[in-house]
Amino acid sequence: MKRLLSVGFLSLLIALASASASGAGSSSSQDPAESSSNKAGQRNADSIEGRVISDDGQPIVKAQIWVIEAGQSSRTVRWTKTDREGKFRAEGLAPMQYRISADAPGYLLSNESSRPKSYSPGDFVNITMIKGGVITGTVTDSSGKPVVAVPVSIIFVRTSDGRSLGGVGGAARPRYTDDRGVYRIYGLSGGSYLVMAGMRPGSNAGLAVRYRDHSPTYFPSATRETAQEVRVDKGREVTGIDIRYRAERGYSISGTVSGAVPSDTESGHVSLTLLYASSGLTEAMASISGKDDSFTFDNVTEGEYELIAQSNLMSGENGVSAPVRVKVSGADVKGLKVILTPFSSIAGRTLLEPLQDAALKSGCRDEREGLLRNMRVIVRPDSVIERRDQPPPPGRPRSVPARIDDKGEFEIQRLHAELYRVETQLWGRSWYVRSITLPGGGQNRRPFDVARNGIALKAGERVKRLTVTIAEGAASLDGQVLPSVEGNQLPARLRVHLVPSDREHADDTLRFAEARVRNDDSFIFSNLAPGRYLIVIDQASASDEESMEIWQRHAAWDGVERERLRRLAEACSTAIELQPCRSISHYKLFYAPPQSNKNGPSKKGQ
């Protein structure tokens, strides 16, 4: 018995040894290209097999397959192609998790297949691909003759669900019109596009050299600003996207960049963005690196633009320029001087104030564990209207979130000379923000209230020791707004405000809270400081709510607004007291329109 056992053990050892040797062998030769061979003796235990089909069930032949290490490294360890049945096999894989990626010209991964999934050796992967969308049309000149071999590019501006992308990106390479002026762009993912005929700056000319001096024409016969979006869905063909080519002379905008630019010893580049002044849409981007400090944008249509530059260095001081206004009207613009001023930064730490009173604390969920890790400190430029559905152009001030490290510290870089507001995103329900301050100067050493005033950054300023104090014992409130007269309709755009009524907190900005009343008339507040409050309902102005996509500026930041809210609150007498770690739910707030004497809600609480 013993002998049998030891033999078995020995053969197991050998099997393990040879498995790891072959694994080590294939990975050390750094060979990503394992073809799908069908060696009969090959074990499946170190292979991942799979099949790629289209959504009509047909196999996709010669699709490119990558096997990528899941996790940080994202190293591609194998690449191969599907065979005549759409099948592939990647062999000699080390036992770990992988992601499988597939690519076939004209096709896109289906929604299901593009979800991130991990596979291990021995798994069978099923991938479905869907034919991409197609845009096709004819490009003609003003006399109706076909424009031949002109590059046609697309710019992806909006996803199928309407989210905007605001960028300059497009297809990997342009397609060209043929001898009849016909172009065809296939393999598109669903969404809205702009279609552009003409040369992009920096592209190699070849046959298209005849179009070199023109600014591009957008479908149907427009500039970027007035271009019409074309909507495409996967698997569908959109025809008749005909472009009347304008052959308008394009002009160049050129100049130099100075200031916080990369020197010889640093690697990095300066990126420049040319935007339409009125709409903020990006027209073109350029990049400078190395010793060169000059830039040129070619093929620019007449119009008014803004030029922003910012540097991206591996190390060292990065900077950004104030937007330079450029007007192109009948001539090249030369000799622009764009000056980069260094970015500013804000650094600081969080202070925690846990509840000491055991009785109070007992009602609180212990959220210390993930508190700092999940918290974010966000700085937001006060003057910029940001859209949630669209990233701001590069080089513009934008809101920047920062994580908190293990020591409770954070640092936010690449900020502009702007007034920034500081907000927080808290995780959990037990904590609230007590104060956001900077150490005070002057005689009385009182800390500077950043929550109320924001931080006015200067160019290149490095603000340190911002302190965000969060305290345990937050309260929550949620409920519903109802019309005070039954059967009445509630107006749109209602907001609920909480105004602190304790004297010592009367002007504490952090204790003013506001919540939007949602479509189902509910509202919710969380992470509130415990104490006494008055409740006010008002209506947001039409322009504020023009799109839910715009970040709201808090009413509490404005002293005049705080005063107005306080007066409103005192005129009515809906008061509420919030206890530490207590949550009030299903709170009914009644709304009476301002015409009646009661200028606010009445309460029927819990």
Added chain:
Amino acid sequence: MPTLARATILIAAMFCAAASGQTQSETKEAKSGTASISGPITVGTDPAPGVVVAVTHDNHQIRQTPVAQATTDKDGRYKVKGLSAGRYIVSPIDPLLVLPQDAMMQGRGKSVSVSEGEEIEGIDFSLVRGGVITGRVTDDQGRPLVGEQVALSRVDERDRKTFVYLHHRPMLEIDDRGIYRLFGIPAGRYVVSVGRQLGSLGAGNEGGFYARTFHPGTTEESQAEIIEISSGEEATGIDIMVGPLSRSYTVTGRIVYAETGAPFPNALYGYGILSDDGKSIQSTTYSKRTDAGGNFRLGGVLPGRYVVFSVAESESDYYSEPVPFEIADEDVSGLEVRVHRGASLSGIAVIEGTNDTDILARISKLQFIVFQQEGGPSPPRSDPVKIELDGSFRTGALHPGKVRLYLMNHLPVRKGFHLIRVERGGVNVTDGIEIAPGEEISGLRAIIAYGTSRILGQLKMAEGELPKDVGFVVSAHLISSGVHRTVANVEADQKGRFVLEGLPAGEYRLLVRRGLSRPGFGRILPGKTFRQDVTVAEQAEVQVTITIDLNAGVK
């Protein structure tokens, strides 16, 4: 017979700064001069208005941005202005009007040199209306071959097929419906194909490929249906149906030391196509290294005859015996490639013909390449041989046989330097050094001549004008002291002028042949070779006129 007529000063071909890359600032370079090039462009007998003519530097770089362009007016005449002195290529660029079917001129234009302020006229082009070839490419299941590319070959009177390099490559791509459309094709006879030629190399073959298939659906070139189009004609329905995706195969084995059979780790290995006579390796590909066990793996190998080898690297001192193998329809395993300790060469390189310390210091920027011939195929060598500051050089991993040294050509700093002599113990071994297995040969002397002499040449036709549709290539060979080494190759310009520079003193043989010397298009046309010998002194300028009589016999 060198002619010594004191003719007008010829401007040398100036090597203007290479116009490469995409930096915005250089698009309008060279427009500060006052020279111009002009001429008429016709289609048949009619003038061709609206044709763009582009001018690029003639400096052997493909895909450049034009330095200037002009468009023909309503009379079909163009004039490109504002050029500075130099040598240019002038080409009409039109998607529909093309140069007639001619291997040389396909989209490449004419070489013209101008001097400052010179107004060159009569650079004319006679274009033809291009035709269209279009069709659908599918597999045997009717599925389109999306994203693949078709290839066009011209067919001559003897049904020989030559690949046509189309300059507008996007039209070769097959779209999502399987349709391709080639336009601007000059009248003539063609075959269209898709897929890979068997016997081609490269990792792109991994995981399957389509064997080269001709319209309408045959892999046999001789069975390909020939498409004949006339000017402006559209040939439709030129469909191709390919067979199922073919497999590529895997080759595995080991590289070992010949003496001991022990594995040879970390060796750079690859494979190449064996020539039909089995004597030499044609194209090669190598990039990976053997593992600790000396194992190698070649993937994506198409059916064919090949050899596997390890690359001779000087640092490793070992050379391999390439092992032939054949792929038919299955993987090959268990190959064993043996490496032997190689011979080595070392010596000193000296520069003759100058005392200038700056020029002498450039010796460390020069490099040799080693050329070995043998009875059988020899594996590639990976690195050129560096020359140190003191002139010393060494290379190893040589297999027995004859070795020849050459100066590596593609270095800009090489201009003016020519390896004219290699001596071993006073004996001239320029034509080759015999090496015994494992021998260590030292004390070689490589004499590099530095020259600044020039030959200014003029080609003249015995009868009539220089032909306009094709160029002449002049190559210079140093023939003094029994050595025969090619020293330079240039193309004559539109007036038959050429300049050979950086020549050391010596006896030269100039050979003139019809053709083009541009990269990617460098072709010598079959035909007569004209020869002229000339003696060049040190730091001299010699003028030569070569008379070309197309009716006479070859010398």
